[in-house]
Amino acid sequence: MLLRKQQIKMGDIKKIRKKYSKPSHPWRIARIDEENAICKEYGIPYKTELWKTISKLGSYKNQAKTLSSLTTAQAEKEMNNLLRKLKGLALIEQESSDAILGITLKNLLDRRLQTMIVKKGFAKSMKQSRQMITHRHVLINNKILTSPSYLVSVSEESAIEISPKSPFYSSDHVERLKAPTKRKPRVSEKKNKFRSRR
16 A cells, blocks of 8 residues: 655644754864853853854855855855845855855854843843843844844844833943943052052
8 A cells, every 4th residue: 555645734833853963073072162162251051052053154154165166047146145144144244155154153153132232231241131132121123032142133233222111221220231430449558559659
């Protein structure tokens, strides 16, 4: 009896595929130390989130390699779309396949919403920035975003803001970033300076 092929109907759930691939060797100490340092610098709590970013970077580079080797009109159209997308994310300056191959992991991590919140001075640390995003305190174009790994385009940078409903909206909030104040010297420090002059 021949098995009938299952027909995909409207409303059927798509097969969920992994968006990342694990490292080929799980116990390379140099790679583990490098990943730990990156996770600490960018406030990434899970390695899977970092691996997704690495896979996304690899996908961009693989697309560039494949499309640059083809000469069809469709390949040229897809290459232009890829270049336009990456230029819109400020990952490349020149629209060429060589520029895509020169993108580093840190270039991609610098465009994450979590990083942008800290750069704009809305948060003191990466940890606080992540908390603000996941707790629905951050807006882009008046839309709440809850994904710290969202890649911010150049056109969206100026549209990042704190929700007016959030307690962080006030610039006087205790947890908002403030300009560092100069510490006044203590009495003991003044005495030591006076003694050193003698």
